[in-house]
Amino acid sequence: MSTHTIDTATVKRLVEARAIHGAAIIGQPGGWSVLLKYGMEERPLGIQRADRPRLWRSLDTCVDYLKEELHIGRVDLLDATGYSAQNPLPGKSRPDAAERMRKAFAASYHDHWFREQVEIALKEADDPATEWVSHEEVEAMFVQRRSALRARSTATGAE
Known part of the structure; x- marks a missing residue:
């Protein structure tokens, strides 16, 4: 041979x-x-x-x-006469492989979740029944919230 x-x-x-x-x-x-x-x-x-x-x-x-x-x-x-599990293949041990694979699966899951969320948001944005809020209205709401928070913090003496 x-x-x-x-x-x-x-x-x-x-x-x-x-x-x-x-x-x-x-x-x-x-x-x-x-x-x-x-x-x-x-x-x-x-x-x-x-x-x-x-x-x-x-x-x-x-x-x-x-x-x-x-x-x-x-x-x-x-x-199987020559097989022995007692003598592992040299240089093949990778203790970090499990952690690397866990991170890869977590990244893949997050990527899938993120793409799904973007798809949902795009469908909602394209829906004609969606109510849009202007930038000015959002700014006005946050001015009210900030002033309410300031008033609450000065009332408790935390400022």
Whole structure:
């Protein structure tokens, strides 16, 4: 078996040409890798810009990638003998990821809410039954409110 890997773009072309004859998911320390058979070759699916096999921490994620990304719906072999969850993939721990994702979801929710509020305001502004208040009327109302507040604050001695 060759130690060279095959990249995702090549696999996609081979799948379109119906040249992939089989796929196997192999358990590794810390994850799962994929071995593809085409012609007389067997090669592991590699990571981008490197000649190393790609590893997935989750078997479900690996299977989803095969089905959704590569359009390979049949796996000939699932070998879990070498799998060990005790040895996690190096360099993959991201303790800040949960906080980053929480902030991203909060920002997305706020953006959705804000756009919804703008849409409601625009509909209300376009409604012919909307009563408009002039700038002068608003200024007069606030002059009255300010004077009432001043009178209340001087009455309590808080000024």
